[in-house]
Structure formats: structure tokens, C-alpha cells
Amino acid sequence: MAVAIFALGLAFGSFLNVCIYRLPRGLSVIHPGSTCPNCAQPIRFYDNIPILSWLILRRRCRHCKVPISPRYLIVELLTGALFLACYAYFGLTLVALKYCVFGFLLLGLIFTDAETQLLPDKLTLPGIVLGLLFSLVVPVNDLLSNMLFGLIYQPAASASNPWLSLLQALIGAAAGASFIYGAGAIYLRARGVEGMGFGDVKLMAMVGAFLGIRLTIFTLFSASIVGSLTGLSTVLVVWIKRTRRRMVRHHESASEARRHGWESASIALRRFPMPFGGFLGSMAMVPSFFGDQFFRWYGRLL
Ligand SMILES: [Zn+2]
Numbered sequence: 001m002a003v004a005i006f007a008l009g010l011a012f013g014s015f016l017n018v019c020i021y022r023l024p025r026g027l028s029v030i031h032p033g034s035t036c037p038n039c040a041q042p043i044r045f046y047d048n049i050p051i052l053s054w055l056i057l058r059r060r061c062r063h064c065k066v067p068i069s070p071r072y073l074i075v076e077l078l079t080g081a082l083f084l085a086c087y088a089y090f091g092l093t094l095v096a097l098k099y100c101v102f103g104f105l106l107l108g109l110i111f112t113d114a115e116t117q118l119l120p121d122k123l124t125l126p127g128i129v130l131g132l133l134f135s136l137v138v139p140v141n142d143l144l145s146n147m148l149f150g151l152i153y154q155p156a157a158s159a160s161n162p163w164l165s166l167l168q169a170l171i172g173a174a175a176g177a178s179f180i181y182g183a184g185a186i187y188l189r190a191r192g193v194e195g196m197g198f199g200d201v202k203l204m205a206m207v208g209a210f211l212g213i214r215l216t217i218f219t220l221f222s223a224s225i226v227g228s229l230t231g232l233s234t235v236l237v238v239w240i241k242r243t244r245r246r247m248v249r250h251h252e253s254a255s256e257a258r259r260h261g262w263e264s265a266s267i268a269l270r271r272f273p274m275p276f277g278g279f280l281g282s283m284a285m286v287p288s289f290f291g292d293q294f295f296r297w298y299g300r301l302l
Pocket residue numbers: 036037038039040041061062063064065066
């Protein structure tokens with residue numbers, strides 16, 4: 001069973017690779033069949049087997065011999081691992097299906113954002129709808145919004161009431177979208193450049209619809225921590241490298257080299273497009289499996 005589910009994940013990963021390449025370019029994901037991105041030759045079915053073809057053809061197109069991006073292999077393996085993890089955690093249940101769908105969409109968005117800085121509507125908008133639909137069959141059962149409704153409803157009532165669960169998914173979607181919209185507005189005011197786009201707003205609406213408000217807040221906080229740490233370490237690495245180079249090549253004094261190095265580092269930070277959608281997407285993946293454990297641990301800590 002596990003092998004079959006892993007193979008199914010690989011096949012979906014293979015399809016996801018097509019989506020990652022074609023959706024940002026406005027191409028259809030169904031027609032025509034797979035072609036080489038370089039020479040546009042159709043890829044035959046026997047050259048399109050996940051992992052195996054990549055290894056047999058030694059990472060090159062059969063026709064033009066141009067290397068194929070390792071992303072194809074990475075996305076296939078990650079999707080296979082995702083499906084397997086959902087099965088291991090939740091068994092053959094609707095919950096497993098829900099997190100397979102959610103993770104599949106997130107993987108597509110993370111890699112599209114990394115390659116093109118775009119979060120295609122064709123992934124986020126159906127994602128929002130799917131998240132809301134899944135809330136009807138898999139209870140969101142969100143403690144925080146249960147507390148909000150505690151005056152009217154019994155806690156954890158959504159476990160037995162699909163409409164309450166849908167309401168919680170709607171609240172999650174609205175909260176995710178408005179938090180990121182607010183953060184984007186503050187960022188624009190503070191730095192004068194656009195940090196977040198409407199793609200991120202739709203991404204967080206989708207995350208909210210799948211996870212509910214509590215785990216959405218968890219996603220936003222952890223993504224901003226990971227994002228800040230990445231930005232900070234980028235600045236530090238550039239600063240140290242430039243300072244050293246200036247001291248060696250330009251024979252500057254240590255303090256002068258440090259000052260010039262700092263200037264280059266801050267320019268690098270401004271120019272470097274932060275893949276914030278990628279951070280949000282990655283951190284949204286975590287609470288699918290570990291969110292409840294985290295809050296139990298956090299609760300004990302308090
Ligand atoms: Zn080719």
C-alpha cells in the first residue's frame with residue numbers, strides 16, 4: 001500500500017512539474033502533452049517515468065541533450081514523500097486526502113514562486129474553494145474560533161457540525177488574507193517598495209481555508225521568523241565577504257572596508273527578491289503534521 005501511494009505521489013509530482021512550468025506562462029497544463037522546454041520536442045511516455053527516466057537519460061533531453069533541471073526530480077520526490085507522510089500520519093482517510101491536496105498545491109506554489117516570483121491564480125483560487133469544501137467533510141475544529149463562538153456554541157462543536165466547520169474555514173481564509181494584506185501595507189509604508197502582492201493575499205486565504213485561524217497565525221509568525229533570519233544571514237554573509245575583499249584587493253583599513261561592505265550588503269538586501277510566498281508556503285506545510293503537537297507543547301509550557 002505504501003509503495004502504491006508513493007508511486008501515486010510521484011505521478012502527481014510529475015504533473016505538478018508541468019504546472020510549475022506552464023501556469024506562470026499562461027499555457028494549458030493538459031494540451032499539448034509534455035515537451036522539452038528547450039527544443040519543444042514531445043516527450044514520449046517511456047521518457048516521462050518519474051525518477052527513472054531522469055536517471056536513465058542522465059538528466060538530459062533525448063533529442064537536444066540540454067540538461068533537465070533537477071527541480072523535476074526534486075518536485076517528484078517531495079510529492080511522493082508528501083503522499084507517503086499523509087498516509088503514515090492519517091491512514092486511508094479523508095484527512096489524508098485533504099492534506100495531500102493542500103501539500104500538492106503548496107509545493108506547486110513554493111516552486112513557482114522561487115522560479116518566477118509568481119503565485120498563479122490557477123493554483124490559489126481553486127485552492128481556496130477546495131479548502132472550504134474540505135472543511136465540510138474534515139472538521140477544521142479550530143479551538144480559537146470555537147472560543148470566539150463559545151458564548152453561543154459548545155467548544156469543539158464543529159466536530160459534529162459541518163456548517164460551523166465551514167464558518168471556521170471562512171474565518172481562517174479572511175484572517176489569513178487580511179493579516180498579509182495589512183503586513184504588505186505596513187511594509188510598503190516602511191520601506192517604500194512592494195514586499196507582498198495580491199498573490200500572497202490569495203495564498204494566505206487558501207492556507208486559512210485549509211487550516212483555520214489558529215494554525216494560520218502559526219504559519220504567518222513562523223514564516224516571518226524564517227524570512228527575517230534568511231534576510232539577516234544574507235546581509236551578514238554579503239557584509240563579511242565584501243569587507244574581506246575590500247581589505248585584500250583595495251587595501252582599505254578595517255573600518256573603511258566594513259563601512260563600504262555594509263553599503264553593499266544593504267543594497268543587496270534591497271535588490272534581492274525575497275521569496276516570501278515560498279516561506280509562507282513552506283511554513284504552512286509544517287502545521288499540517290505538527291501544528292497540534294506544537295500547541296500542546298506550548299500549552300504545557302504556559
Ligand atoms: Zn530537448
